[in-house]
Amino acid sequence: MIYIIDHQDSFTWNVVHQFSKFDEVFCSNYFEIDKKKLQKSNIIVFSPGPGSPKDYPLTSNIYNKYKGKKKLIGICLGFQQILFNEKGRIIEQKKIYHGYQSIVKVTKESKVFKKNKTFTVGRYHSLKLLEPYKSNNIKITMRCTKTNIPMGIEDIKNNIFGFQFHPESFLTENGNFIIKKILSA
Helix, strand or coil, X not given: CEXXXXXXXXXXXXXXHHHCCCCCEEEEECCCCCHHHHXXXXXXXXXXXXXXXXXXXXXXXXXXXXXXXXXXXXXXXXXXXXXXXXXXXXXXXXXXXEEEEEEEEECCCCCCCCCCCEEEEEEEEEEEECCCXXXXXXXXXXXECCCCCEXXXXXXXXXXXXXXXXXXXXXXXXXXXXXXXHHXX
């Protein structure tokens, strides 16, 4: 079962719909976590949402509790949440990307996607990872071809994956393929 934590975002039910193509999904509001179902799940997805990762301390607690024990996937705010918990600094970017389509390119660091493969993706974010960023396990595996902003991460050792873009958005081509690859990694 996939447990999706809703950070009160209008995209969350699109995420639920997309993931339900691959497995049973349970979704709860950030403020109403079902601890029994969370414990029972195999995968935890941190949804998109407003604000900054520091606004969601409960998600940080869940991330730290299940890191290395369950597959963890972050989308947009969830992506930032993972990096925030891995000592990354999340900052405002000069240009806001809400409803913006970009091309991302897979880096040589990816173990899931073919190096140099490109995807057209939908972006909805005003925050980004401050670089340089160093981590022993988290690898930046996708970057925007125009801005070089990190758009995907993988931590194979701890089974953690994230996307700054929205795989569930209609602006993302092959979103189901991207999710299927991560779920089977």
